[in-house]
Structures are given as structure tokens and as C-alpha cells.
Amino acid sequence: MGQIFISYSHDDHEYVERLVDYLAAHEILTWHDKRLEPGSMWLDSLAAEIERSTAMVVVMSPSSQRSEMVTNEISFAKNRRKRIFPLLLSGEPHFGLRHLQYTDVSDNSLPGPAFLRSLRRVRSRPAPLPALTPKPAHTLHGHQGLVLGVAYSPDGGRLASASTDATARIWDLPGGGPAQTLTGHSGLVLAVAWSPDGGQLATTGTDRSVFLWRSGTAIRHRTRHRYAIHGLCFSPEGNRLATASADNTVRVTDVATGLQVATLTGHTGPVVDVRYGPAGETILTASSDTTARIWRADVEDAPLATLAGHRNDVTAAAFSPDGTLVATSSVDWTIRIWDSASGAELRTLVGHNGTVNTVEFSPDGSHVASGGDDAAVRIWRVADGALVHTLTGHQGPVFAVAYSPDGGQLASGSADESVRLWDLGQRG
Numbered sequence: 001m002g003q004i005f006i007s008y009s010h011d012d013h014e015y016v017e018r019l020v021d022y023l024a025a026h027e028i029l030t031w032h033d034k035r036l037e038p039g040s041m042w043l044d045s046l047a048a049e050i051e052r053s054t055a056m057v058v059v060m061s062p063s064s065q066r067s068e069m070v071t072n073e074i075s076f077a078k079n080r081r082k083r084i085f086p087l088l089l090s091g092e093p094h095f096g097l098r099h100l101q102y103t104d105v106s107d108n109s110l111p112g113p114a115f116l117r118s119l120r121r122v123r124s125r126p127a128p129l130p131a132l133t134p135k136p137a138h139t140l141h142g143h144q145g146l147v148l149g150v151a152y153s154p155d156g157g158r159l160a161s162a163s164t165d166a167t168a169r170i171w172d173l174p175g176g177g178p179a180q181t182l183t184g185h186s187g188l189v190l191a192v193a194w195s196p197d198g199g200q201l202a203t204t205g206t207d208r209s210v211f212l213w214r215s216g217t218a219i220r221h222r223t224r225h226r227y228a229i230h231g232l233c234f235s236p237e238g239n240r241l242a243t244a245s246a247d248n249t250v251r252v253t254d255v256a257t258g259l260q261v262a263t264l265t266g267h268t269g270p271v272v273d274v275r276y277g278p279a280g281e282t283i284l285t286a287s288s289d290t291t292a293r294i295w296r297a298d299v300e301d302a303p304l305a306t307l308a309g310h311r312n313d314v315t316a317a318a319f320s321p322d323g324t325l326v327a328t329s330s331v332d333w334t335i336r337i338w339d340s341a342s343g344a345e346l347r348t349l350v351g352h353n354g355t356v357n358t359v360e361f362s363p364d365g366s367h368v369a370s371g372g373d374d375a376a377v378r379i380w381r382v383a384d385g386a387l388v389h390t391l392t393g394h395q396g397p398v399f400a401v402a403y404s405p406d407g408g409q410l411a412s413g414s415a416d417e418s419v420r421l422w423d424l425g426q427r428g
Contacts, residue, residue, distance in 0.1 A: 002054030147413030371398025
């Protein structure tokens with residue numbers, strides 16, 4: 001596990017010392033310049049520690065805004081592609097960091113559980129995908145209908161799948177069996193999602209209900225959606241569940257009570273996918289109106305950004321692990337990569353011979369995987385949009401892909417009624 005570099009002004013040292021002790025109490029290793037050894041080469045030492053760190057926390061205040069040293073540290077971290085987590089202690093967000101989500105601690109508080117989880121995720125991020133040819137590891141049979149959704153449990157020990165046979169299944173990994181079959185939906189099961197702690201599995205579909213499964217038994221929540229629910233996602237803290245529907249809306253509900261918290265309206269076509277941002281402060285949606293949109297989480301307001309550029313229905317959307325990028329797939333045969341802050345399109349990935357039904361980022365953010373009507377799973381490099389691998393074997397359109405939490409395996413679900421597990425190589 002790597003360290004987290006703390007960038008700050010010495011005027012804010014009292015808060016930083018509290019922050020360091022707080023993070024240490026939660027077993028998160030940090031480095032700040034108080035640990036410089038006397039007589040050391042100051043700039044060389046700072047650069048070396050940033051290089052050694054997996055991420056940077058910037059304590060934002062008017063003093064740090066004016067600090068040339070903080071500016072240089074941020075610039076070096078960006079150059080080295082380190083993830084930056086801003087904390088707003090006072091004043092306004094730094095000009096150079098306004099495109100990033102920040103955590104408000106202006107009441108002198110310490111950041112909450114979502115911030116800690118984000119730091120833990122980036123500290124345990126796996127190495128980039130190795131340059132090895134993926135190999136099919138297992139093919140899972142049992143569904144008697146199209147497989148439309150797949151999701152790994154947070155610990156990677158189980159895989160859930162959703163199917164038009166009106167069931168969801170939970171497969172024990174690594175071998176993929178035997179499956180636990182979850183029945184209760186009165187229509188097609190279109191999506192599955194695990195809670196962040198892995199204790200619950202949410203399923204939904206054409207019956208407009210959400211089932212929350214724990215140890216094989218379920219609590220059923222009837223939603224206010226008027227038409228089928230195509231996607232659902234837990235918030236990073238696990239207390240909210242967002243559902244995307246063919247009624248053109250996203251509804252956010254409280255997991256414990258099932259009561260509605262907010263409704264996001266604005267799409268002019270069915271909403272087919274929904275994702276929370278990694279910090280839980282934003283929601284990403286995809287729609288057949290040809291756009292994806294980014295919203296403030298749990299707030300009934302206009303979208304923060306509309307990602308417009310596809311020439312046909314958007315079929316899926318995903319945030320990168322650090323939340324700075326969005327990937328979308330479409331009926332127009334393309335995948336597009338966007339800047340989440342500005343909404344600008346960065347690149348278009350072309351290679352599928354038909355509709356692209358699904359797209360997912362790898363856990364390290366370096367690649368995206370996609371599945372399409374051409375029965376292929378394709379893996380692309382994010383940095384330049386290059387097609388790295390094409391995985392063949394399915395006998396029908398691929399509707400769902402998911403990376404294992406360690407990035408070493410990829411699951412795909414298809415119209416051929418199977419789930420395939422692909423080995424991506426030994427993790428470094």
C-alpha cells in the first residue's frame with residue numbers, strides 16, 4: 001500500500017497535523033514536509049516523495065493558493081498522473097483544481113467515510129494491465145435467457161448476473177459454481193448491483209421493483225417508476241440507491257427505508273444506465289436521447305454537464321476510478337471518452353462492427369472494456385484510444401462486461417445465455 005502526499009501551506013499546519021493523525025488512526029499512511037530530514041535537498045526530496053506516493057491531498061486555503069511551493073507540488077503531481085483529492089479548508093477552490101470534486105471541511109471538520117474509502121481505493125489500486133493475451137478461464141451456464149448484467153462483489157469472491165429468464169444468479173469464484181438462483185421478479189431482470197460492503201445485492205427489471213437480497217432472502221421495494229428500470233447503482237456509502245428508467249427519469253431512494261430522496265429529470269428518452277461518482281457527490285446517466293449527463297447527487301437540479309456527441313442512443317456510461325473521465329457506448333458503433341469536469345469529448349474509439357452495448361473502466365483506469373452486437377469483447381487503452389485486445393467466443397451479442405476488483409479478470413454476459421470469465425494475466 002502506497003503513501004498519500006499532503007500538500008499544504010504552513011499557515012494551516014494545525015489542521016494538517018490533526019488530519020495526519022486522523023488518517024493514521026484509519027491506517028492510511030501519509031507524508032508531509034514535516035518528515036523531511038534536516039539538511040536534505042528540499043525540492044529533490046519533495047519530488048521523490050510525490051513520485052513515491054499513490055495520490056495527493058491538497059488542503060486548500062487562501063494561504064495555500066498563494067504558495068508557490070503548493071503550486072509546484074500540484075503541477076508535479078499532475079505531470080506524474082497522480083490522483084489529487086482537494087480539501088477546502090477556507091476560501092475558494094484553487095483555480096487549477098476547480099475541475100475536481102472537493103470535500104468541504106471549512107467548518108474545521110475532518111473528512112468523512114467516503115473520503116477515506118476513496119483514499120483506500122487509490123492506495124490499493126492494481127498495476128496496469130499486463131501486455132498478455134487474455135485467455136478464457138471459465139464459461140458459466142445456467143441462465144435460460146439473455147444475460148444482460150454482470151457484477152463482481154467488492155471482495156471479488158462472487159459474481160452476480162441478470163437475465164431475461166426472470167432470475168439473477170450468484171456464482172462462487174474462481175470456478176463459477178454452483179450458482180445460487182434468485183427468483184421473485186415477475187419480469188425480465190435487467191440489472192444487478194452490489195452494495196459497497198458486499199452485504200446486499202440489488203436486482204431490478206421490467207416489473208419496476210427493486211429487490212435487496214441478503215443471504216438468499218429479499219426485501220422488495222416498489223418504485224415510483226412508470227416503466228422498466230434498466231440500471232441501478234449504490235452510492236459509495238451504501239445508503240442511497242439510484243435507479244434509471246424507461247420513463248426518462250432517475251430516482252434516488254434511501255436504502256434503509258425505501259423512501260424516495262430525489263428525482264432527476266431532463267432526459268428526453270429512456271435512461272438506460274446510472275452510476276455514482278467515486279466520491280458520491282455526482283451521478284452519471286446514459287440515455288437513448290443520445291446524451292449522457294452528470295448531476296449533483298441527490299439534488300433535483302439541472303445537470304452539471306451534458307455529454308453530447310453520439311449520433312444515436314447511448315447504451316451505457318461509466319466513470320473512471322478517479323472520476324475525471326467518463327466513457328460512453330452507443331448504437332452508433334462507437335465508444336467515447338469525455339472529460340467529466342468540462343464535458344469535452346477527448347477521443348472516439350472505433351472498432352466494433354455494430355451497436356456497442358456496454359463499457360467499463362479497468363480498476364486502474366488505464367483501459368476500458370466494451371461489448372457489442374458483433375459478439376466481441378474489446379479492450380482499449382484510454383491514453384491513446386488504441387484497441388489492445390479483441391476477445392471472441394460468445395455466440396451472440398455481448399450486453400454486459402465487468403472487471404474484477406483486482407483487475408485480473410473480466411466477466412462478460414451475452415445473448416448466448418452464458419457468462420464468460422477472461423483471465424487478463426497475473427497482477428503485478
